[in-house]
Amino acid sequence: MLKSKLRYKRILVKLSGEALMGNADYGIDPVVLRRIALELQELLGLGVQVSVVIGGGNIFRGAGLARAGMDRVTGDHMGMLATVMNCLAMQDALEAIGTYARVMSAIRINEVCEDYIRRRAIRHLEKGRVVLFAAGTGKPFFTTDTAASLRAIEVGAELLIKATKVDGIYSADPMTDPSAVRYPRLTFDRVLDERLNVMDATAIVMCRDNKLPMQVFNLNNAGDLLRIARGEQVGTFVTHQLSEA
Numbered sequence: 001m002l003k004s005k006l007r008y009k010r011i012l013v014k015l016s017g018e019a020l021m022g023n024a025d026y027g028i029d030p031v032v033l034r035r036i037a038l039e040l041q042e043l044l045g046l047g048v049q050v051s052v053v054i055g056g057g058n059i060f061r062g063a064g065l066a067r068a069g070m071d072r073v074t075g076d077h078m079g080m081l082a083t084v085m086n087c088l089a090m091q092d093a094l095e096a097i098g099t100y101a102r103v104m105s106a107i108r109i110n111e112v113c114e115d116y117i118r119r120r121a122i123r124h125l126e127k128g129r130v131v132l133f134a135a136g137t138g139k140p141f142f143t144t145d146t147a148a149s150l151r152a153i154e155v156g157a158e159l160l161i162k163a164t165k166v167d168g169i170y171s172a173d174p175m176t177d178p179s180a181v182r183y184p185r186l187t188f189d190r191v192l193d194e195r196l197n198v199m200d201a202t203a204i205v206m207c208r209d210n211k212l213p214m215q216v217f218n219l220n221n222a223g224d225l226l227r228i229a230r231g232e233q234v235g236t237f238v239t240h241q242l243s244e245a
C-alpha cells in the first residue's frame with residue numbers, strides 16, 4: 001500500500017480497558033495486547049502517525065467504585081493509575097515487536113513515564129513513535145472518552161477512532177435487541193439527540209465543536225484499522241455534517 005493512498009496522516013485510537021481482557025474477567029490478555037500492537041505497528045509502517053488512549057476498566061473504574069461508597073475523587077485517581085498500567089503494558093508490547101512508543105501521563109509519575117506536554121507529544125508523533133496518553137485528563141469526573149477527544153484535538157489528529165465490541169453504532173444494543181439497526185453515517189447532533197451512548201456527551205460535544213470526525217468499529221475485526229486509514233467505510237462514521245462523510 002502506498003502512503004499516498006492513506007486518507008489520514010495522524011489518528012488517535014481510543015481503546016477501552018476491557019478490550020485488553022480478551023475472554024478473561026479481569027486484567028490483560030497478552031495475546032490480545034500483541035495483536036493490537038501488531039495492527040498499530042502496521043499503521044505506523046505505512047506512514048500514519050498513531051496516538052492511543054486506553055481506559056482502565058479492566059483494572060479499576062472510578063465511577064463504579066464511587067457507587068460502591070468510595071469517594072469519587074479517590075476512585076477516579078485510582079482509575080487514572082489503572083490507565084497508566086495499561087499504557088505501560090501496551091508500550092512493552094509495541095517495543096517487543098520493534099516499535100518505538102512513549103507513555104505520556106496527565107499526572108506526574110516521572111519514574112515510569114513522561115509528563116504529558118503537547119509539543120513533545122507532537123514531536124514524538126512526527127518521529128514515528130506511538131504515543132500512549134495515560135491518566136485521562138488528569139482530573140476527576142472526566143472519562144477517558146473525554147480524554148481521547150481532548151488529546152486528539154490538542155495534537156491535531158485528523159480522526160478519532162473508537163474501538164468497540166460491535167461493528168459500529170446501532171439504534172439499540174445489538175447484543176440484546178435483534179431489531180437494532182446499524183448506522184453507516186451519523187452526525188454528532190443525532191448521536192446526542194438519540195442518546196446513542198457510543199461515548200459520553202462531553203466527548204461528543206468536543207468532537208462536534210472542533211469538527212473532529214470519529215469512526216466507530218469492531219476491534220476484533222482484523223484489518224479494519226488499516227481500512228479506516230485508507231478512508232474505507234468501516235463501522236460508523238460520525239461527523240459534523242453528513243456532507244463531509
